[in-house]
Amino acid sequence: MTAFSIPARFAEQVARTPHATAVSEAATGAALSYQELDQRANRLARRLIRLGVGREDRVGVLMERSADLVVALLAILKAGGVYLPVHEADPADRRQWIVDRARPMLLLVDDAMRAAGVPDRVPVVAVHDPEIAGELIDDPRVPLHPDQLAYVIHTSGSTGQPKGVAVTQREVVRLLVDPQWAVERHTRVLQLAPYAFDVSAYEIWMPLLHGGQVVVAPPGRLEPSVLRELITEYEITGLHMTAGLFRVFAEESPATLVGVREVLTGGDVVSPVAVRRVLAACPDIVIRALYGATEGSVFSAHCVITRDTELGKVVPVGDVFTGIRIHILDEGLTPAPAGAVGEIYLAGEGVARGYLGQPDLTAERFVADPFGLPGSRMYRTGDMARRTADDAIEFVGREDSQVKILGFLVDLAEVEAALADHPGLTQVVVLAREREDGNKQLVCYVVAETGTVDLAAVRAHARTKLPGYMTPEAFVRLDALPLTANGKLDREAMPEPDFDQVVASRTPETPLQQELCAMFSSLLEVPDVGIDDSFFDLGGQSLQAIRLCNRIGAAVGVGVSVNKLFDNPTVAELAAYIDANRAAYRATAAS
Structure with a gap:
């Protein structure tokens, strides 16, 4: 019988292998065996228990990507606790x-964080605290229930x-032991996503629950060249890429994925x-397009695509994982x-417990399931879809x-609330405006008290309040918001972003500047780019x-990383x- 914690x-x-x-930690080359990972997690779990962590106590985690992060998450669960990611970015x-x-109850941090x-008002425990090394390596054997x-x-x-989605151990295990996975394709999985996003549950627990290997990518933003090197060096067999990142690699360097057995993608169309x-x-690769929500325990449905698949104009949502049901319902x-x-x-299995500390919102989004057993619930996704004739x-x-x-769910109201003060x-x-390439960008429209406003200051304010993917890419000042005849906001009448509102910039003076201006203009669909x-x-x-960065490297022969672009x-x-x-x-390339 399968263990469901x-x-x-x-x-x-651990007993098997x-x-x-x-x-494996790509940044340092360090590696942990199953036994070593188990023992390190046991030591930390015992330390957490000694500090009072028990059944369903929340333990915050603020760490960079590393092997220590995997140890910390496992230790929290071994202690009977719940890990609460606090995103470092x-x-x-x-x-x-x-x-x-x-x-x-406390916050686990590494040295870098x-x-x-x-954050204030929470006890902080360092994962490298010397006292942890003195704890026993035996499993604390805390009684755990799958729910x-x-x-x-x-x-x-x-x-x-933000709203905190609470997911049980049963639902994580249920998803990852689903027989619809071909686990042999996931023997070496690249841990690439921020651990504060639910897809990290696949990246970490899929290999560890099946005898595979988690390859932890270096912390921070990864360049495409680094990703290519990691895939080759560690012979990555499985990885997840957001739909946007997948599209970039498909357009720029699809051969990057040669050798990967299965790539998961989703989070958007x-x-x-x-x-x-x-x-x-990559004719031998399997592409698994995924549909899901954090409230549905990561993934709910999948469309498996190979070179033999007849693919139309749309990639469908696909088949549900075992025990899950998808209903497409009208307002009644x-x-x-x-x-x-x-x-x-x-509906069915996979529905999360609800939102932490928000019973009203939980009741609004997690509703009674009229098609299921008495007491069962279903989650309203807010996604609209249709069933085809087949x-x-x-x-x-x-x-x-x-x-x-960028594959992340963003509530526009949250962005507005962060900027309103x-x-x-x-x-x-x-x-959200859709570009010609199919990607969406956030545009912020503001009305000022005096009719003037420093848009650069508004942008800087946004960056202090919001993660990068939630920060609008364009800011537009309006004298007044357009309204419909019945007094509602007329979103259709909102003007397209006017990038010409920026301060006048100097014209290019050298061939290289001209080439870069042309690249900016082509990629961003912005006319008359200046050097400032x-x-x-x-x-x-x-x-x-x-x-x-890819185009610059190909055109001028100098590698520019995304970090250097920032x-x-x-x-x-x-x-x-x-x-x-x-x-x-050039000297380095020639050596």
Whole structure:
């Protein structure tokens, strides 16, 4: 019989393969066997128990990607606790809000995060505390029930604040032991996603519950070249990429995925063109397009695509995982007929417990299931879809203010609430605009008290309040918001972002500056780029930054990382950096 708590399932694997490699840390080359990982987690678990952690006590985690992170998450579960990720890339205000609202018993940190600053009003424990080394290596054998919580992960919330989704250990294990997975394709999985996002549950627990290996990517933002090296060096067999990142690699370097047995993608509409490009370059790969929600315990449905799959104009939602049901219902909770658009409800197994400390919101989104057993619930996703004549499900869009940006669910109301307290603003509206390439970008429209406002200051304010993927890419000042005849906001009348509102910039003076201006203009679809214009102030986002760096490397022969682009975002600064490094780069390439 399958064990349905993560520590119990992991213990079974330790007994089978104690000396097999469980975790590899790409940044240092260090590795832990299953036995070593188990013993380190046991020591930390015993320390947590000594500090009072018990059944379903929340333990915050603020750490960089590392083997220590895997140890910490496993130790929290072994102690009977619940891990509460506090995203290291979030602004300090957002991290503090999560800690204040979720009230973890303590916060586990590593040296890097401790040095950078941690939230107040919570006891802090360093994972490298010397006292931990003195704890016993034996399993503390805390009695665990499968319906205990495994984690609480915060997602964007329509109230203007994040909402913590509480998921049980049973649901994590149930998903990852589903027979519809071909686990031999996931023997070496790259841990790439931030641990504060639910897909990290696949990246960490899928290999560890099946005798595979977690390859932990270096901390921070990864360049495409680094990703390529990791895939080759560690012979990665399985990895997850957001739909946007998958599309970038399909367009720029699909051969990057040669050797990977299965790539998972989702979080937004998956491009059939991107799928075909990857399959053409990697004919033996399996692409699994996924549909799901954090409230549905990561993944609910999947579409398995190989070179033999007949793919149409749309990648369908696909088949449900075992025990899960998808209903497409109208406003009266009646099944929508074939071809008609309705809202997706997730039912059966996989439905999360609810939102931490928000019973009203839980009752609103987790509703009684009229098609299930008495007492069962289903989750209202807010996603709109239709069933085709052959019973396939096609995703249509969102019914509320939530949109997918870079694969992450963003509630526009939360972004608006974060910007509304900027001094001098009377009204703030945030919309998602779709670019010609299919990607969405956030645009912020503001009305000022005096009619004037420093948009650069508003952008800087946004960056202190919001994660990068939630920060609008364009800011537009309006004298007044357009209204419909009945007095409601007329979103259709909102103007397209006017990037010409930026301060006039100098024209290019050198061939390199001209070439870079042309690249900025082509990628961002912005005319008349000057050398003082910033790539990011013109609307550039991380996926476009990857494309730009690839193009620069191919065109001028100097490698520019995304991090260097952040440090040198204007054409003038970027050209100066390239010129300064051209000789050194050529010398290195020739050696």
